[in-house]
Amino acid sequence: MKFKDGYWRMRAGVRGDYAAAAHDVTARDGSLRVLAPTREISRRGDTIDGPVLRVDLSSPMPDVIRVRTVHFAGSVPASPAFAVRDDRPEVKIAVDAEEAALTSGDLTVRVRRDAPWEMTFSAGGRELTRSAGKSLGVMRDPGDRHFMVEQLRLSVGELVYGLGERFGPLVRNGQSVDVWNEDGGTSSEIAYKNVPFYLTNRGYGVFVNHPGRVSFEVGSETVSRVQFSAEGHDLEYLIIHGPSPADILRRYTALTGRPALPPAWSFGLWLSTSFTTDYDEATVTSFVDGMAGRDLPLSVFHFDCFWMRRFRWCDFAWDPEVFPDPEGMLRRLKERGLRVCLWINPYIGQASELFEEGAAAGHLLRRPDGTVWQDDHWQAGRALVDFTSPAAREWYAGKLRELLDMGVDAFKTDFGERVPTDVVYADGSDPGRMHNYYSLLYNQTVHDVLAERRGPGEVVLFARSATVGGQRLPVHWGGDCESTFEAMAESLRGGLSLGLGGFGFWSHDIGGFEGRPDPAVFKRWVAFGLLSSHSRLHGSGSYRVPWLFDEESVDVLRAFTKLKARLMPYLYGAAVQAAAEGLPMMRAMHLEFPGDRACEHLDAQYMLGPDLLVAPVLSADGEISYYVPEGVWTRLLGGGTVSGPGWRTERHGFDSLPLLVRPGAVLATGARDDRPDYDYADGVTLDAYHLADGATRAVTVPALDGGPAAVFEVSRRGDRLSARRAGGAPAPWSLRHASAHAAASPDTDHIEITLSVKE
Template identity: 60%
Template sequence: MRFTDGFWQLREGVSALYARKAHDIEAKDGRLVVTAPTKVIETRGDTLNRPVLTVTLSAPIEGVIGVLIEHHTGGRIHEGFDLPGLDPTSAAGVASLDASGGTLASGDLVARIAAGEGWNLSFERAGTVLTTAEEKSVALLDVAESVALDGQLEDQLRRHRGGGSQRYLHQQLNLGVGELVYGLGERFGPLVKNGQSIETWNADGGTSSEQAYKNVPFYLTNRGYGVLVDHPGHVSFEVGSENVERVQFAVAGERLQYYIVSGDTQRDVLERYTALTGRPALPPAWSFGTWLSTSFTTDYDEQTVNSFIDGFAERDLPLSVFHFDCFWMREFNWCDFEWDPRVFPDPEGMLRRLHERDLKVSVWVNPYIGQRSPLFAEAAGQGFLLQRSDGTVWQWDMWQAGMGIVDFTNPDARRWYQDKLRALAAQGVDTFKTDFGERVPLDVRWHDGSDPEGMHNRFAQLYNEAVFEVLQEREGQDAVVFARSATVGGHRFPVHWGGDSASTFASMAESLRGGLSLAFGGFGFWSHDIGGFEGTPDPAVFKRWVAFGFLSSHSRFHGSRSYRVPWAFDEEAVDVTRVFSKLKMRLMPYLYQRGVEAAQTGTPLMRPMQLEFPDDPSVAYLDRQYMLGGDLLVAPVFSETGEVEFYLPEGEWTSLLTGERVTGGRWLRETHGYQSLPLYVRPGAVLPWGARDDRPDYDYHDGLQLRVFPGGAGRRSITVTSPDGTARTYTADLEEPTE
């Protein structure tokens, strides 16, 4: 939301009242409470007929400081996100006052509020100023009905709020020279967010738009801090755009809460952020293997399924999971959670036969109930579907005719939905693809009275959590879902995939940008549709995407109206799939351990270069390459010719595929065939190399090799954790590079 007309003026129809000074500062219960008049108080009469803002500083956990800005406190308050690390009964901060103002220390992070005229709130770490909020940074704004709002979304929200004048609060935080901003969820544009306007509002817009399925109002910068806006509704960000010296975030209403999260590096910031919002669960080892899908709207039956599975076996292609997309249920019945008896007359027998072939089974679900589904009347009659203000069921015809939406704020509706999934799990279903969850309406009332705007993004969290719980209940099985929509905390329920991409090189690149951007929000495990979703890729796109797909945390073949079995493209596609799927199986001791690390620390498995090389300015803008764990650099090929340009940081790197040693600290241009790509091992790495190439879930200690690469010295210890939880530490001598 833009409020200004250039640097000097407000837009016509916009009025703003700014926090002008810290009139008084109180220190109590480990907090600072600041009364901030919106006028410089010169006489006692200036205290009359004048709004004030109350700014409260708190410290929920060490290294984190919360800022709450309030105007009127008697109105409806947006509930914040579910933050498992937040304990409202404890205070990690030390508040103090002196003649210059107040300070709140939370570990090595310190907030300072200056007393007297001139609003000045600064955040420091180890004596270094991270960012500041100065004059005109905190504002209470009224936007007249006559003002043309920025975009369709703002117009929609204005109508929902009742039209008329709209009230907002905004905070601006200064950007330093050379300071770069990352994150804000899954965004498909440039990885560096400076200069962008971003609306955090979940939408089903594909990967080629400014919309996103996974909106996370958290960003971090290259200056040792991040910012979480604790507002599950619409948050409007202007990142060095409206005011190029500042990041601005604005919300509608009378209350704005955000947290400053500090750390030595961006990885440290993520560790603290995930301590606050929760750590990702560790997916089971089998989930790291190949997922094969029926695709979206294709025709298939058990014979089709078996032909695909046989085709993989005959061609010596590892396969771990078979996924049934939407037409496992009868058309117009989505969802009734019943196998279509016309094509699957014996689902229990079929699932048993798939398990006998050592496969896991995934089925597609969504949170909607079509009117033709036998479950619609059942759910509507018990009040389990979202309702309009008049008590009727909210329905529309987009997606499924007359569909309603399950109200997960109703505990009975949640259990009802979960019971349908439990029945499928009892049949033999191992996991669920939790599709959709973005098109959540505003003209509804929720069972628990939640504000519809605040529930729009949170719905995805409730939906995925409900499904994840069902899978966690199964004795002896770790839970994993394949989820599309998410918001803050969604990373606790992996895995997420990048949504509907086109079958082109450009879309392949934008998918990677989305995944890297999402990683800055603590999402440890991420996937994408190999070959792209919309359309049918030509063989070149498919083969290049295969290499990228198997060098991601999770690997799934999936499309829209056409199959994605490799032999549907050409025989070389089969060879490429064999090479890279077997390579991933060999890498499983390494990949699974990096997954353990993600679950323990919040550091994602697929890492933007900026997380691993924070002191190398050359990586600041890189979004066509990434680190797979800490020791493997991957640069996917986004061209038919095989030409690729990438950057190697300092040191002597080794190609994992050829053994060639290359000196880093420079850009390289290479040309690769379809069975190759830039895949370089970090200097001095010790890579645990598995003994099997046919499956992901084996005993990694049995036959384990340690591949030692040049560039280090002395001895290095690494830990390898097997799928059964057995962890062992191995030591390698880096002075004598061997394999």
Template identity: 60%
Template sequence: MRFTDGYWQLLPGVSVLRPQEVESHEFDGQRLVLYAPTARITKRGDTLNRPVVTVTVTSPAEGVLGVRIEHHRGRLPRYPAFELTTDPDVEVRCEEGEGWVSLSSGPLTARFATDGGWACDFLEGDRVLTSSSGRSIGLVTDGEGRHFVHEQLGLSVGEQLFGMGERFAPFVRNGQSVDLWNSDGGTSSDQAYKNVPFYLSDRGYGVFVDHPERVSFEVGTEVVSRTQFSVEGEHLQYYVVAGPTPADVLDRYTRLTGRPGAVPDWSYGLWLSTSFTTSYDEQTVTSFVDGMAERDLPLSVFHFDCFWMRQFHWCDFVWDPATFPDPTGMLQRLRDKGLRISAWINPYIAQRSALFEEGREFGYLLRTTDGDVWQWDMWQAGMALVDFTNPDAVEWYSSKLKTLLDQGVDAFKTDFGERIPTEGVRWHNGGDPERMHNWYAQAYNKAVHDLLVRERGETEAVLFARSATAGGQQFPVHWGGDCESTFVSMAESLRGGLSLGLSGFGYWSHDIGGFEGTPDPAVFKRWVAFGLLSSHSRLHGSSSYRVPWAFDEEAVDVTRQFTRLKMSLMPYLRRLGAEATERGLPVMRAMLLEHPGDRTARGLDTQYMLGDSLLVAPVLDAAGDVEYYLPAGTWTHLLTGERRQGPGWIAERHGFDSLPLYVREGAVLPRGARTDRPDYDHVDGLTLEVRELAVGAETTVRVPTADGDATWVVSRDTDGIRVVATGTDKPWRVVQIGPAGTVTAEAPAVGATEARLP
């Protein structure tokens, strides 16, 4: 939101109060409180009729500093609030010098001027990360009498910002005005399903604005040298998160807002959907599943989209008897084929649903301020909204889903959750409707995720969620939403996924081939390669099926090739999933995360790192033309063994069976023994592929197992390659990959703890 007309003037009707100096400050051992009047105080009379800005600085965790800016402090707390994991024993240091006072936590310091005008520098060591200067803080009143608080943090020369959730606009946020407000706007606009009030700077710090309601960002727009963020009300709370690397920032940020949850191995396999408005019954579903098997296409999950329920009844969680007369038997027949089952749901209860009256009677549905059930006719006739702030409503909704779990469903696609009203409604817990709008997705996904964990008795669970906000990473997986079936939309989907990964989310997926419309064969085949080199892979559409043979026979071959490739990478992907849970690092990583020192790589949005070792550049062109960038080092193409030297740009043409897919210099890639499914013993028969390991180099390969971690320390000396294994007694081998992908040396080690290659 903008408040100024250019740099010097305010918009009509707008007035702004700004802190002019620090009049005094206090430190109680944990908090530094600064009192900043809105005019210079030169005599006692200046203290009369004078607003004061109160700025409180705290540290919720090592390397994180919180800043709370307040005008009138007597307002009642507003709920809901983000649930943060704080450290009550965090050590802080308060220091004073001539003309300044500071508070530090770990490597991060906030230093305030106590002489002269308002000024605050955030430093990591001696390096200034960003600053709040004389015109940065504003207590705003607009022409309608509404109050806002804004902060403006400085942008350095060449600094780039990323994140703010899954955004489909240009990847670098600079120059954008961004309102964080969950919306069902597809992937082709500046609206987003997943809005996260957090941005990450390529200078190695992050900023988290601790407000679930609408947060408005002006990134180098209202003031080109600053990032402004504002909220309505009388206070603003934000946190500065230290690095020094972008990966370190995500580690600290997700420690504060929640680590990405762990997902089961089977979820990494290929998912196939009925699609949305297509016509299908059990015979159709069986033909798809059998068709995949007949074509030797590994399939892990079958997904039933909306019309598994009767029309106008969504959601009543009752299978349509006309198309699925024996749902329990059908699901068992699919499970007998080795499949897991996913079912579409949403939190909306149609008036015709049998659950509507039940929810109305017991108060489980959102009410208006007059006490009526809130309803409208969008999506489903007369639909209402489950009130997840009511614990009884959560239990009621969960009990309906439990029936589906008992029938054989394994996962839920938690669709929608964005169209949440703010006018004339009253939540069960008295939550502020503005704050509930974005936060509703958190409550919805948490309820479903908690049910899966509770009923399965495991810590791993998987959703296919569309909406989210800060902390939503705890309830994976999230997918990109409704995209068109074009190369342009494929690119915008990738931008959204990389942006979400830089917002603390560990896993991400998208509709292979696009959702709206029917992709031509070229789009489908290129998207298949991209989709199967994503953390999660689903074939899904709107009005047409997405079985590969619906496009051409080559699409079948491409799907088979890349599905089997992904299955062979499961030991590697499983480790990436563990890193998401442990450190908040996404499986699909923007180049910035793995190459923070490479200025060219930082803002790239048409390629990514799949973990730390693989570079992927999806082909976004029907003819197969692609241009991509390789950072410094020797890179080896995973499929062909061709070696290229970076840094530099490369332009080339690929067939449908290929794309730029490179292994990083010095990486040892673990490959599994199976290519038909993801849920196998990833250690049994493991192959360690060694490429370009320099003399004197050492790397550790880790593969999570049910009993802990199996690890291999791989090093190279003048005598060759040495591998030392711990944590496994299964057979494994190490191979050295030479030019053209050939194996130049190998050493089998059946139950051995050590192997050598010349």
């Protein structure tokens, strides 16, 4: 939200009162409290009339400083609030006549005690950012609505990333962003997953701890500042020191939560009925038979909306005309080794038998006059479950338990963004602050019932809406996109941006959702989709089985599905890291290469885990330009090497794309290509890529529970590569072939070491 007309003047009808100086600084309980009047105090009479802001400075964990500013303390809603870790670490506080300072780890905040207002954040003797000169304040708009506002300085060359799922350019500079969940597809400025957290290339991140609408002006209202504002009388933000982007993400996710580890089977190929297509058990069986007959490994079958009766979403009951024997159908699918996912949402259509049941029990959101909130936007007379009510959550979970007991394995938790604000919540939560937060309660309810019935290691969602904390409940997908190359690119940008908010696992509709992709789009999207965290074939009005496009689509899908299965020892290791450290599996280039200025704006390629560079081909003719960081990289498809730093322009067939292995990597690949969940250590292959002379690389081959199945150390001494079992491998394992010789040629410095293990 913009408050100014240019740099000097306020917009018509807007009044701004900014912190002018720090007064009455108090140190207590490891924190600093500052009273900041909004005009200079030169005599006693200046203390009368006008706002005084209370600024509290504290630290919830080392290298993180919390700034909480309050105008009217009695007007701050108590709920909802994000769950934020608070370890109360030891801090250093210094107060003298000139300034007050609080230090946590390497991060220090200093507040000047004389006018004008100035609050500076620094680490390692280097200033990161500051609040100064009409930055921190309270605003009133022409309607007398109150907003709290802060502006933090942007240095020359400083770039801003994050703020959740955003489909435009990855760098946020120059953009206005409202953190407000909406259902708007992937082609506009609004998004399904909004996160009030950003990080910059200057070594810090900013988390605005406010669950409602937060408006960001990123070098847009004032080009040298990031402004954020929220309606109300309080504003809390946390400065998170890195210095690297990865360190910032580790600390942010330590504060707000890290992803649960999805089960290994969820990394295989998902096939959907699609949305409005006609289907029944015969259709489903034909798809499954068609995949098996064409040697296309399939892991999950997904039933979209019309598994239920029309007009009645959600009543959680199979349509008897289409699926007369759902228990038998599920049993037959599971006998073929498939998992089953069902589409659900948080709405109850008026025609559903559950409407009257939920309304009578008080489980549905109500208007201030006590009537049930309803509209006709999605389902006729739809109502919304009130997830702030423990009884409503249990009621909703009970319907899901019946499906889980029937044999369902996962739920696609669609929607959760179209949440009204003219309602009253059971727990009294502020409706504006609940708008985004609703998605967290909705997905948490489903996640918890899955964990209860399946166990914590077997939980996976396919969620569309999210806010802070939603990263704990994977997987998320990018939402409704067109079936074009442009939509493929915007989906990728959205996923990379979401990953910079701590979301470790992300997917998208292979081929696009709206419309029917032409075969070229479908085949290019297949390669991208199978080199993503999770991979799902899904569409709106047309099926997504590959043989309906052309026979080459079948071949491309087979090749990349099997490639992903072979890569699972490496990919699941990256998934374990995502759960342990908060680093996404699909990483924006600057996250892995923060010192490479050429990577700062890249948003059409990414790192898949730490060691694989993926550049999706976004054209029918196969021409692509992509950037290669420093070093000699090896093509995983087709062989050969590519040297960086520099740009490459190439042409690829549909069975190929730039997929490069990082120099110095040791890539673990598995012995199976028919499924994603198998014993990764049995017959594992270690490939060492341009390992430097004298270097040693530890490689952990994960077990399906996320623990280590085997740990190896691979070393190079001259032209000899050797591998040995390191600590962490279970006692019965032994190695058959533990060393080999590498050719001396620098162009072929790649050796395959096959490690067979036996009990």
